[in-house]
Every structure is written in structure tokens, then in C-alpha cells.
Amino acid sequence: MDNPMLPPLPDMILEPLVRAALMEDLGTCGDITTRSVIPADRRYAAQLRAREDGVISGLQIAELAFRLIDPGLQIRSLSRDGDAIGAGAVLMEIEGAAAAILSAERVALNFAGRLSGIATLTAAFVARTEGTRTRITCTRKTTPGLRLVEKQAVLHGGGHNHRFSLSDAILIKDNHIAAVGGIRPALRAVKSRASHMIRVEIEVDRLDQLAEVLNEGGADVVLLDNMDSATLCEAVAMNGGALVLEASGNMTLERIGEVAATGVDYISSGALTHSAHTLDLGLDF
Structure with missing residues (x-):
């Protein structure tokens, strides 16, 4: 369902939604598991993957979640919102502070999974x-x-x-x-x-x-x-x-x-x- 004519929404519109979700997840003290287990200087690379076929939506929001936690993360998107993808496809690569990646992970996945589900069902209807x-x-x-x-x-x-x-x-x-x-x-x-x-x-x-x-x-x-x-x-x-x-x-x-x-x-x-x-x-x- 790739649609090159559909422009992304401005980040300034999306940011309040993503920021609120991150604040909900981080609670009053932040990610205490990651802070307790992962050294602050530990760097890692991660891949956002699809585990089933579908149509992608929410990658823009997922990227924003990672950047709000750490603007220094290196992010490369390999798919675009609206793309039809197969199981196993790598959608995004994120590299940088392991603690930042882990702290943003759930919010990014929640948005991208939920919105991709909507896009996938819509594509089936269409x-x-x-x-x-x-x-x-x-x-x-x-x-x-x-x-x-x-x-x-x-x-x-x-x-x-x-x-x-x-x-x-x-x-x-x-x-x-x-x-x-x-x-x-x-x-x-x-x-x-x-x-x-x-x-x-x-x-x-x-x-x-x-x-x-x-x-x-x-x-x-x-x-x-x-x-x-x-x-x-x-x-x-x-x-x-x-x-x-x-x-x-x-x-x-x-x-x-x-x-x-x-x-x-x-x-x-x-x-x-x-x-x-x-x-x-x-x-x-």
C-alpha cells in the first residue's frame, strides 16, 4: 500500500502523543531496570523487525520515540509507512546508547504494532x-x-x-x-x-x-x-x-x-x- 503522495505528519503534531506515552511508561523514576543492569556507556545496535506479514504504519512515531529519549541515536528506516512487508523484514535499524534504546522500545513497538494492525486490516478491506x-x-x-x-x-x-x-x-x-x-x-x-x-x-x-x-x-x-x-x-x-x-x-x-x-x-x-x-x-x- 505504498503511497508516495501521502506526506508524513509534522513531528510537532505527533510529539505530544509520543511524549505522553513515554512519560506514562517511565513513571516517576524512569527505567529502573535498565539503569540498574546496563552500564551508561554501553552501546548497541538493534533492529525493528516484522514477525508477520502486513502493511506498516507508525514508523515515523517509533523513530520519534527513540529520538525523544536520546537525540543522539543513529536511526535508519528501511521501510516507509504504507509499505507492504513480509515476516522477518527489517524495518528500522537503531544504534547508540543501549539504555536509551531499551527505554524507548515498548512505546515505539506499541505505536507501530497498533497502527500497522489498522493499516493491515484496512488493506484487506480495500x-x-x-x-x-x-x-x-x-x-x-x-x-x-x-x-x-x-x-x-x-x-x-x-x-x-x-x-x-x-x-x-x-x-x-x-x-x-x-x-x-x-x-x-x-x-x-x-x-x-x-x-x-x-x-x-x-x-x-x-x-x-x-x-x-x-x-x-x-x-x-x-x-x-x-x-x-x-x-x-x-x-x-x-x-x-x-x-x-x-x-x-x-x-x-x-x-x-x-x-x-x-x-x-x-x-x-x-x-x-x-x-x-x-x-x-x-x-x-
């Missing part, structure tokens, strides 16, 4: 859409505080990003509709109050609701929630290309190909970020 127009996108079901990097991992896996926060776009969900008294009142309220610069998405779970949205106007995107594939095909036909259609709800890897074949524009899945397997990475001296 592969199931091959030959269709459908794009895979994530949701806001992310780890609190880590949304930015988890969504970046989705991009590394070849997926696309949904909104990053409640302030990015208007997404009228079923509870909004229930609270305001229906689809029409919800859309009319948005048309009267929202900025013309903001895109509007509305959730429906029945075809009669989709018809209501199409008749009322005011939406750019319709989220088709928990519809079976036959109903999704009907929704695509009803829409006739008028609005962007996003299918969501129970989007398992096994079902993605069938849903993509219905002609929806997007498939969103919270599983990309909340249920991804952590890719097995290790640091070997």
Missing part, C-alpha cells in the same frame, strides 16, 4: 473492493487521544478518512432525527442554520426514508445503515447518482465484496480502528 468504484472509510470509533494517528494508519492501508470530529461536517443520525421529530424537520433546520461551506450527511435505514431525503433536498451524502445487499441495490437505483451513498453497519471483511458490488460510493467500518489485530513487531539486539 482488496475486497477491487474492480468496483467503492472506497473504504473509517469512522470516529477510535482510541481516545489517538484518532489522528489511527486515521493516518487507515490512509497507509489504502483507505479513506471520514470526519475527524463533530466539527468537520454535519452527520444527522437516527437519534437526531428522533429528537427533532423526523427527517424533514432535521433537514430544514440544517438548511436554515448551517454554513454553506459545510457538507451534510443523513442516516437512513429504510428506503422510504431515502425517498424522503431525495424529495426534501439539503443533504450531500446519505448513510445507508444496516441494509442488506438487495436493499442497498435498490437504494443505489433510487438515488440515480444524485447523492453520495455510504453503506455502514455490520461491515465484516467477508461481506465487503458483496456490498461494494451494489454500487455504493463508500463503505464505512468502525472495525478498521476498534477491532484491528496488533501486528507483531519486535526489537532485536
Whole structure:
């Protein structure tokens, strides 16, 4: 899933996340095991390796973790975020103070393993859409505080990003509709109050609701929630290309190909970020 057009995030944005993780791990007294066992002048070389196949994400963060502990470490990255790699691949080489490498090891691996797992699962979802127009996108079901990097991992896996926060776009969900008294009142309220610069998405779970949205106007995107594939095909036909259609709800890897074949524009899945397997990475001296 190598994507040379996807630039890295600025280190100044990532640094607070990595610094907080290091502070959590170092506690009040630092790495007392390493300090007790490893001589301060001991130098070593280590390799960050993949222990299973996958798509890499989080190498930029892993490198930052090592540099925050010791800016003097010599680091050479042999892969890039977004690369598909095989088991045994050497992703990064780190040389310098052994104590610094050991103190940063767990934070670096935690980030890189977690984010690589997301990228790997996303790539598997994307592969199931091959030959269709459908794009895979994530949701806001992310780890609190880590949304930015988890969504970046989705991009590394070849997926696309949904909104990053409640302030990015208007997404009228079923509870909004229930609270305001229906689809029409919800859309009319948005048309009267929202900025013309903001895109509007509305959730429906029945075809009669989709018809209501199409008749009322005011939406750019319709989220088709928990519809079976036959109903999704009907929704695509009803829409006739008028609005962007996003299918969501129970989007398992096994079902993605069938849903993509219905002609929806997007498939969103919270599983990309909340249920991804952590890719097995290790640091070997």
C-alpha cells in the first residue's frame, strides 16, 4: 500500500502523543531496570523487525520515540509507512546508547504494532473492493487521544478518512432525527442554520426514508445503515447518482465484496480502528 503522495505528519503534531506515552511508561523514576543492569556507556545496535506479514504504519512515531529519549541515536528506516512487508523484514535499524534504546522500545513497538494492525486490516478491506468504484472509510470509533494517528494508519492501508470530529461536517443520525421529530424537520433546520461551506450527511435505514431525503433536498451524502445487499441495490437505483451513498453497519471483511458490488460510493467500518489485530513487531539486539 505504498503511497508516495501521502506526506508524513509534522513531528510537532505527533510529539505530544509520543511524549505522553513515554512519560506514562517511565513513571516517576524512569527505567529502573535498565539503569540498574546496563552500564551508561554501553552501546548497541538493534533492529525493528516484522514477525508477520502486513502493511506498516507508525514508523515515523517509533523513530520519534527513540529520538525523544536520546537525540543522539543513529536511526535508519528501511521501510516507509504504507509499505507492504513480509515476516522477518527489517524495518528500522537503531544504534547508540543501549539504555536509551531499551527505554524507548515498548512505546515505539506499541505505536507501530497498533497502527500497522489498522493499516493491515484496512488493506484487506480495500482488496475486497477491487474492480468496483467503492472506497473504504473509517469512522470516529477510535482510541481516545489517538484518532489522528489511527486515521493516518487507515490512509497507509489504502483507505479513506471520514470526519475527524463533530466539527468537520454535519452527520444527522437516527437519534437526531428522533429528537427533532423526523427527517424533514432535521433537514430544514440544517438548511436554515448551517454554513454553506459545510457538507451534510443523513442516516437512513429504510428506503422510504431515502425517498424522503431525495424529495426534501439539503443533504450531500446519505448513510445507508444496516441494509442488506438487495436493499442497498435498490437504494443505489433510487438515488440515480444524485447523492453520495455510504453503506455502514455490520461491515465484516467477508461481506465487503458483496456490498461494494451494489454500487455504493463508500463503505464505512468502525472495525478498521476498534477491532484491528496488533501486528507483531519486535526489537532485536
